[in-house]
Amino acid sequence: MVEVATMQMQREKILERESSMEESRSPRSPEAKLGMQVEDLWDVQEPQLTPTEKLNACFENVPVSDFPQAPSDQVIEIKSNTSLAEAVQILAEHKILSAPVVDVDAPEDASWIDRYLGMVEFAGIVVWIVHQSEPPSPRSPRSPTALEAAATGMIASLELGDLGPESAAKTSGNFFEALTSSDFYKNTKVRDISGSFRWAPFLALQKSNSFLTMLLLLSKYKMKSVPVVDLGEGKIDNIITQPAVIHMLAECTGLHWFESWGTKKISELGLPTMTPNQIIKVHEDEPVLQAFKLMRKKRIGGVPVIETGGNKAVGNISLRDVHFLLTAPEIYHDYRSITAKNFLTAVRNHLEKHKEASPLLGKMITCTKDQTIKDLILMLDAKKVHRAYVVAENGDLEGVITLRDIISRLVHEPRGYFGDFFDGVLPLPQNSRV
Structure with missing residues (x-):
């Protein structure tokens, strides 16, 4: 009886240890689960590969669809007929830097590339407002648009004139109070400035694209966030940001x-x-x-x-x-x-x-x-x-x-990796000045 009891205790200890080991392997988060997926791929890579080549191969074999879903309040779209004032409030409330702009005039069956005009950003709005008050380059003289004239008139009415680096130093504390209460700021629509304020166009990934593609876009190609689109729906399914990758x-x-x-x-x-x-x-x-x-x-x-x-x-x-x-x-x-x-x-x-x-x-x-x-x-x-x-x-x-x-520093771009990936995705804005 003593031997049986001892064996039972040993068996329980073994099971407890195995359970503890399994628990230690159990991912503590969706991101850790993804990391273990990369770990499994890492273990089967060819031994002659360098660590960087191994990482590239691992990330190339993980689809973007496996990346954890962003919180719903982070996957925000802004309609093209939204005013600058409303767009700023939306970005601030959701604590995000930018959001894709949906063309409200696009047909319901439009593809994603025709549905989205670009990205609207905090900094883009401010720089655009300031830029409208500056004189055009002597090399490209042209007549100002009605919108630019309104902007210049609005800023001139605040007795600021041209907002270059020197005059910007004179910007008094009530300048932005006057600006944000102006009809110009309240009535100008996001679509009115699309193409002139963009840092980058709307460049999206499909679910089948790889992690390597996504990591290169967020690093070498300087995208701060990359939307992932559902081709069937023609809409955004997820948004992957640099902070999400670091997490x-x-x-x-x-x-x-x-x-x-x-x-x-x-x-x-x-x-x-x-x-x-x-x-x-x-x-x-x-x-x-x-x-x-x-x-x-x-x-x-x-x-x-x-x-x-x-x-x-x-x-x-x-x-x-x-x-x-x-x-x-x-x-x-x-x-x-x-x-x-x-x-x-x-x-x-x-x-x-x-x-x-x-x-x-x-x-x-x-x-x-x-x-x-x-x-x-x-x-x-x-x-x-x-x-x-x-x-x-x-x-x-x-x-x-x-x-x-x-x-x-995590990945590198293989020679000819993107091929024609960017063709037709990076249109030059018609009225690009910024």
């Missing part, structure tokens, strides 16, 4: 394929990609409008704010922050000039007053070149920010690492 990577810690890459130092992966004198930045006494114009011109998502007379970053302004100019203009009312420093101060005071959580309230995310890419991913995912600043021992700014930079 997936953060959920894959402990898996062999991730650890073999993630334990490398940032410097070993060639990050940051720029030298200190190549960093795109604004000084704290420069106009905040200059920051957003730089983001548009350089196609970047944020810029560091540098202390006057030094090289230390005192803050960060990103695309997501532009909505504070359009949704809470009253917070700048008492400022004679909305400089980068005044912008940061006003927004922080506003957030603290309303007890709203925001990365702007926390310290800037910094790292050193000796940290691992895994540590950086976990930090960016936890803080829900899109970039980290590389600093030297004395605190001087040495570089910037974005989500796009990280994804770009």
Whole structure:
């Protein structure tokens, strides 16, 4: 009886251990489940392949349809007859940077490429408004459209004239109050500016496209988000963003394929990609409008704010922050000039007053070149920010690492990979000026 009891206890311990092992393998999230799928593919790759070639092969064999579904409040479409004011409110309420624009005049049976006009973005709206007040290039003289004339007249009525970098410094705190209460802002439709404000056209993936295609679009081709369309419905089924991919990577810690890459130092992966004198930045006494114009011109998502007379970053302004100019203009009312420093101060005071959580309230995310890419991913995912600043021992700014930079180090584009993928998908806007 004693032996039977002992054997029973041993059997129970074995079952308990096996159950514990199975539980440890059980994915803690949809992203981790996806990571285990990549792990299974990793284990069967040819041994002569390099780690990068292995990752490419793994991601090429995972369809985009396997990526976890974005929250329903993130998959937002904006109708082409929506006003600028309404579009800004929609983007702000859902805490998203951009949304696809649906052509309300498209027939019901239209294909997805005819259904969507492009993407509307916070920064695009602001830059478009500012751009309309600037004189056209002498090389391309033309008569202004009625919409541009209205914009110029509206801004002129605010006694601002041309909003170049110098005059933008004079922009008083009540400028955006007057702008957001104007008929021009309330009545101009999203479709009126489509083609002139676009950073990128509406470029979508099909469910059958691979992870590798998606990762390359989000990195090398600088897409901040990629819609996935259902060909049968001709509508968006999912939207995959850079932060969603970083979150997936953060959920894959402990898996062999991730650890073999993630334990490398940032410097070993060639990050940051720029030298200190190549960093795109604004000084704290420069106009905040200059920051957003730089983001548009350089196609970047944020810029560091540098202390006057030094090289230390005192803050960060990103695309997501532009909505504070359009949704809470009253917070700048008492400022004679909305400089980068005044912008940061006003927004922080506003957030603290309303007890709203925001990365702007926390310290800037910094790292050193000796940290691992895994540590950086976990930090960016936890803080829900899109970039980290590389600093030297004395605190001087040495570089910037974005989500796009990280994804770009995960995969590479095989020669001739995209073929004719972009043909017919990237139409040149007819009235493109921005």
